[in-house]
Amino acid sequence: MGIDIPKRSYSGAIRTITVGKGEKSFAVGGETAYPFYTFEGEFPNAPRFGLNILDIEPEGWAESLLEVYGDVVKDPAAWAKKCVDDFGADIIQISLQGTDPNDKNLSAEHAVEVVKAVAAAIDVPLSVWGTANIEKDTEVLRAVAEAMDGKRLCIGPVQEANHRQIGAAALAYKHIAVASSPIDINLAKQLNVLLGNLGVTDENILIDPTVGGLGYGLEYSYSVMERARMAALSQQDDRLQFPLYCNLGVEVWKTKESKLPDHENNLGEAKPRGILMEAVTATSLLAAGGDIMIMRHPEAMKLAKQLSKEMLAS
Amino acid sequence: MGLTGIQIFQMLPKTNCKECGIPTCLAFAMNLAAGKAELSACPYVSEEAKQKLAVSSAPPIRAVALGTGDGAFKIGGETVLFRHEKTFFNPTGLAILVSDDEADDAVDGKLKRFTELSYERVGLILKGDAVAVRSVSGDQAKFSALVTKVKEQTQGGIILIADSAEVMAEGVKVCADRKPLVYAATADNADAMIAIAKEHKVPLAVKATDLESLAVLTEKITAAGVEDLVIDSGARDIKTVLHDQIHIREAAIQKKFKPFGFPTIVMPFEMTDDFMMETLYASMSIAKYAGLAVLSDFQGQNLFNLLLERLNIYTDPQRPMKTEQKIYEINNPGPDSPVMTTSNFSLTYFIVSGEIENSRVPCYLAILDTEGLSVLTAWAAGKFVGDVLGEFINKSGIKEKLNKHNLVIPGYAAIIQGDLEEEVGSDWKVHVGPREASNIPAYLKDNFGS
Incomplete structure (x- = not known):
């Protein structure tokens, strides 16, 4: 019997953005259908998976994270190298937690020094992430952008309140602005318009929709991302036709459930629980349209990458 | 329609x-x-x-009820493709598999976990829904003995998995009063399985080899008078599973294609031997449309995460999740601990309580009922204001428990400080805390650390 399976026709496509420079640079985006709807469109670039390191030795991290990385967490360059060499990260995100003015308040010079050392240690693209403090990020990320002139880093979070300063630095030194908005499709769009007005071209923008971890607001991010994809692909909203950058590792691994000891509160073994918490978050965000997934546990990354590969298999 | x-x-x-x-x-x-x-x-x-x-x-996808009493649940009944279009209604049922070739203690462990693994969150109890009992041996007595055990030891739904109608009939006989799902009618055994489903008035799963054969089979079965169906296209690789789930949902909702107007069942346990990957297949199936998912096992580490995802995906996007109004104790507070305050929007509660925990500073956390609005929205709506919050604090009895009276309001609600001071009186010192939850640990350590 004939089955009446609806087929959508899409009117838009996600832009293709090239991240990084040199042999290990990669393209993301380019998809012409909803996430993994390979029966309706093209997916020239599979989602990419990165690991998230810090500029300072982590405090309060879950045991399974510290265990998997070992001593390298004391040295960002060695840490980044291990993420690439041992765990196969496509991209490294260094979060400049040490520069947080509410904490250690390390200088922009410190940030530049660490970023340079990390960049020298790896051949994959690098993303540099601030603390979301408007003033401090402006100072730190501008200095980093300048010092890394022409390397096509991802630089974020670029927020509405500092998009002029950081956007201009990204523009001047040829980096990619990761436009970050607080789980709101209209604000995401607005920020991309503002960046465009500033002169940041469409080849240099990624959207950070702000993601919530599993059990901590995942549903909001999920729907904002789905709606952004629908607007981009079905409603020709060209200000939302950018790949989605999901900074999920930090969100998952700050939850209390990711850190509780074995079997507490019926939560099973701590290590696989944390890994699955991150991998299930990634699975959901992939289903909603994530293109770059920044994670923390190599095992979780491996699982999510495997899933993505299977769903795009020809 | x-x-x-x-x-x-x-x-x-x-x-x-x-x-x-x-x-x-x-x-x-x-x-x-x-x-x-x-x-x-x-x-x-x-x-x-x-x-x-x-x-x-009648919804384009039939709602099918499984189980009885406290273990009853519904699947299907969905009306949209994307949750933001309205909401998803009946959460994917999660089932744990036991087989009649498994050792007794393995089965006992699974049944124990099925019953014991439950989690409270936002006032809801999250737990698995059903036990799937599979005949591997083909032995009727073995199967019915296992079904009997499951029935006696658990309260949830039951899914009976057997290829042979003779074996199935024995199993159904034992637990028909629990409204089990019969899995499955196939092209080979459909007539016999239809007879069983009709005789015992129980829902019937339909298993095909692809979408085409599935449509043929469900047509045949509905024509024979069985309406409560759960459908399985037979796909066992995640790509095809995902595609089939999408095609079934879209055909049913957009084209009112009757043969697909039923909830689906997926079998992550048959898709891999890797427990972690199995969990991810189930995760994708929760996001994309499965009515039931059968897992090889429930452990805290897989079940909790899948239940959380299910809660998130199936939450009504138009109804904010709320936390109960009360004063929560975090990190074992004592008479010198500060009282933090915030709104009862669940996400706010989870994030604020998590950050307080991270700080390791003992605190009370007063959650005010703002009807699920966040702090700023609640303030604008007159629900998170000095006299309302003050009255809650005054009536809560917290004051009598304390030697030091420090009340901390969210940075975004700084404007209510004066009104709140007036309402709670001069015994209290009202502090303005940080705007962002992520700054709470530093704030607490600086101001209230030991």
């Missing part, structure tokens, strides 16, 4: 009696058309109208 509000209105008594809770019959009709009301709310509607409306208002 899909009568308009006006068409429905023509069939109502038009007396505007208000007994349905809505002022006019027209407004009630409009609500019915929008799926926001139940016809049963009208005490005077005619039988004829009931029948017509039942047909027209």
